[in-house]
Amino acid sequence: xxxxxxxxxxxxxxxxxxxxxxxxxxxxxxxxxxxxxxxxxxxxxxxxxxxxxxxxxxxxxxxxxxxxxxxxxxxxxxxxxxxxxxxxxxxxxxxxxxxxxxxxxxxxxxxxxxxxxxxxxxxxxxxxxxxxxxxxxxxxxxxxx
Numbered sequence: 518x519x520x521x522x523x524x525x526x527x528x529x530x531x532x533x534x535x536x537x538x539x540x541x542x543x544x545x546x547x548x549x550x551x552x553x554x555x556x557x558x559x560x561x562x563x564x565x566x567x568x569x570x571x572x573x574x575x576x577x578x579x580x581x582x583x584x585x586x587x588x589x590x591x592x593x594x595x596x597x598x599x600x601x602x603x604x605x606x607x608x609x610x611x612x613x614x615x616x617x618x619x620x621x622x623x624x625x626x627x628x629x630x631x632x633x634x635x636x637x638x639x640x641x642x643x644x645x646x647x648x649x650x651x652x653x654x655x656x657x658x659x660x661x662x
Contacts, residue, residue: 521657523649526625533580541573589617596620603632614639622648627656 519525529535548569551562593612600608612620619638622645626634630653638648 520655521659522655523652526649526655526658537576541569544569589621592621592624593617596624599628599631600635603628611635611639616645618645619643619648621645624658625649625656626652627654630654 545566548562548566552559552566555562597608597612600606600611615623615635615638623631623635623638626648634648634651637643637651643651
């Protein structure tokens, strides 16, 4: 597995991001071509296009809703545990001052950098991108959805 850092931390799932979206775009192009080439069947092509839009939308919503909802809970629990181990205190008071995106960005910080970065994020109101850019030694997350 290649080293993970700020520039390489985005994850793509090839069957979904390349095959499914590629096939969907191809069908949209075919439908667009069919609407103009076969004017007498335009309604049929519009119906197929609307069905494809619904299928793509549904696939996105189901995939995102379940996977990311579960992952978000896991990230919060991980940060609570790490903070408790490092600081000996509960994370909930600090967690109330941070958005989930800030908490998710903090998870890439190694233990040595985590506490100072948490306090900086709270005091300076760092946004998630600023938090990620502040990390010196990136802690990879190879199990993302």
